[in-house]
Amino acid sequence: MTALRDITLLVNGQEYAVRVEPRKTLADTIREDCRLTGTHLGCEHGVCGACTILVDGSPVRSCLLFAVQCEGVEIETVEGLASDGVLHPLQEAFWEHHGLQCGFCTPGFLMLAKGALEEDPGLTGESLKEVLSSNLCRCTGYQNILAAVEAAAVRMRR
Amino acid sequence: MRFVGEGIRRREDPALITGRSRFIADLSHECDAVAFVRSPVAAGHIRGVEAPDDARVFTAAHLGDMGSVVPMLHRPDYVPVAQPLLATDQVKYVGEPVAMVVADSRHSAEDLAEQVFLDIEPVDEVSSASAALVDGAPRVHHGTDSNVVVSGNIDTGDVDRAFRSAAQVIGIEVTSGRQSAMPLEARGAVAIKDAASERITLYASTQMPHVLRTIVADLLRIPESDLHVIAPSVGGAFGQKMALPTEYALVVWLARRLGQSVCWIEDRRENFTSSFHARDHQYRLEAAFDGEARLIAVDADLVANVGAYSCYPVTWGVEPLMAAAELPGPYDFQSYRVRARGVTTNTCPMSPYRGVSRPVLTLAMERLMDTAAERFGIDPIEIRRRNLITSFPYRSATGVVYDEGSYIQSLERAAEVIDMEAFRRTQEEARKQGRYPGVGFSVFSERTGYGTPTFAQRSMEVTPGYETVDMIMDPSGNVEVRIGASPHGQGLVTSLSQLVADELGVHPETVQVVHGDTDRTPYGWGTFASRSMVISGGASHLAAGKLRDSIVEIAGDILEAAPVDIVLTDGKAVVRGTDKGVSIPEVARVAHHQSHRLKPGRDPGLRAVATYDPAGTFSNACHVAVVEVDIETGGVRLERFVVVEDAGLLINPVIVDGQIAGGVAQGIANALFEEIIYDESGNILTTSLLDYLPPTMSEIPRIEIHHLETITDASITGAKGLGEGGAIGAPAAVINAVSDALRPLGVGITEIPATPSRVRDWIRIALEGAA
Incomplete structure (x- = not known):
């Protein structure tokens, strides 16, 4: 236990004043202090990608960042994807293409795909597969995730 | 309007895609947290446990009359063993829980757990089935005659006569490494105490909430009605969450003892060291074929490493006994002798994992078919055509009755889709350029939907x-x-x-x-x-x-x-x-x-x-893998994967295809990538996702799925089950394909996972042998 620090996080456009130990990860802070539990933890060592969120628009593993590093940045989580009850094209496409089974990896894949497609809207084929290979899914065999992201990419380009 | 047969969107999904679903860790905020202190050695005597004075630390001594888990099979060759909830005087595997620490957060509990000192005197261990079977090997459990804790023997037909009359006798051995089902969400339990009623609600990441309630109530000696079990959203399970984790019972015990809510959220390292493992089998088969390449008898010796403790409720008999009963698969022969043994070792206990022994027995039978085809000089389709069961109901050598299926039809359809003649031409051209493509078939039965009678x-x-x-x-x-x-x-x-x-x-x-x-x-x-x-x-x-x-x-x-x-x-x-x-x-x-x-x-x-409560039915399928092997790196690339599946009536075809694709991905992982490794002293070496390697999107090809729909009255709706089939058939198809690719080098593969380093070794050994 070390001294607690007061910080403010900006998550999905909303400010959260939280008091955390410096060693507390961003993932734990988002889940426990901001009470946004849509970001999941599958390995806590930066491999599985279930905890992927966006920091200033880029996909990051939230289990590999400390919360105290993240003051003054814009954080996006799965809870911020839909707006006013309207699903994001990626959410629609995952639903339409059966891109999830147990759904545990889904928030991480959604945020990974959002970050990647916003950075490069034309991402397709092998390059897209390579990016999506950042995260693990144990249920789907991946092909429906790829189909969903490809379909969403088309809609997001419009 | 009819809805059966329509691929409508899943009603489960809106909560999952918006982050609104609640998985076990999402329910743990108001609770104190438990961290377990686990054995660092494979076998030893506990001399003492030293804990910080002010910490809430509990050991077996605190548990009083809490029962131990004694999973039971009523067979003379089954050795029941009592598993304490926390180790009492001995530890039997690395990762076994010895003490538990409660604190106000997971961080604090883990800090305190690190300060608990386990004084354990190591004793000789056995970390593999082969070591455990050696004469004079240390016994994992005292008072047992040997480390064989369950066995099954069958001898039907006239095996000796069949071998005497055989035109060809073919022997093969197959080995499957140890795997983890590795659900992406590890295990976890949250016990919430209701202040008014004093009743405990146990939220648990489980596949079997009712059975969990029964065993936890039994262990705590409380009426079941005092316990309410809820399985929230569960982030994958694949069998690992159908066996009782002793930790879940302990969380309930703590909530009652402390009068407050308590949670345990497993981390990935614990999931690798201390949850349940699977597979780890070695099979040796001798098979007799007549002059027409028809299989007439199999004589098999099956060994399954079943870990340190039997799992509740299915016991450590589940893998070896199912392997013995179902080895014949979809092949027609009536003389069969098998000896199947479950061997206890100082390793993590085992639970069922998608497919339960059938991925390995299918690998054995399908390698046998390809080996026989080569011996008889016929192609892999023809040998299967001659040996698959064709008339139904079919009674196997072990007395299992198969309902109507489409074994030959699935094979023929798959062969059409692949176009074998074209593939062989391409393969020949590629070989001239020093490339190594291959094709592999796997035909199998998947017993599904069986109830109490079975x-x-x-x-x-x-x-x-x-x-x-x-x-x-x-x-x-x-x-x-x-x-x-x-x-x-x-x-x-x-x-x-x-x-x-x-x-x-x-x-x-x-x-x-x-x-x-x-x-x-x-x-x-x-x-x-x-x-x-x-x-x-x-x-x-x-x-x-x-x-x-x-x-x-x-x-x-x-x-x-x-x-x-x-x-x-x-x-x-x-x-x-x-x-x-x-x-x-x-x-x-x-x-x-x-x-x-x-x-x-x-x-x-x-x-x-x-x-x-039906007796059960059989789905069937043919899988075909097309691969290319890089003989410099030993890497295997999957070019195509075709599935012709017959699961009866399809209720929702989109969901069905999802189950098949997911199963195939796990089967490919079993064939090429994933392995839990112990060293000789029983230390587990694969404790993170940097060591244990599930495939990513880059390793899994598009799965081409075709359907046949045989409707039988063995299932009242016409739907046959199919959750496991993908994982059952894929390893054999992949390994047959890799073996086909490497045939010019004289490599036939009998061990999985066929990792790049193993493939390289096999190629080197084959080339040295030829030189």
């Missing part, structure tokens, strides 16, 4: 099988389907709502499927063994039929028509051939609120209960 043959103390469905139409006309199955990604909510909607003439959105809550659902066995669509689906079909009869009768009372003239369609009860009708919600309202209008003798309300 499980009873295993002599299990806890004999699963039936499923009950409690179906209620409320006064608003919505249907609640309360099931004892406990889906966790299989889309059963959607599929069952389609099935029920068709029976009742309503829309699936008016059908709510309730599961995973022991207070709200009838006793049932949960979701495992490719059973839920067949058994819960069958019970839903039966209950919906009864409910439909009641709706029709009451509609008849309202419409003054004979029930036989009434049909339910599009949410209405209408008199056949007329425009007279009443909406189903109106019927429901009358049934509940105006029951005085019903004919005398009718029950008010709308409720039906039904149970289904």
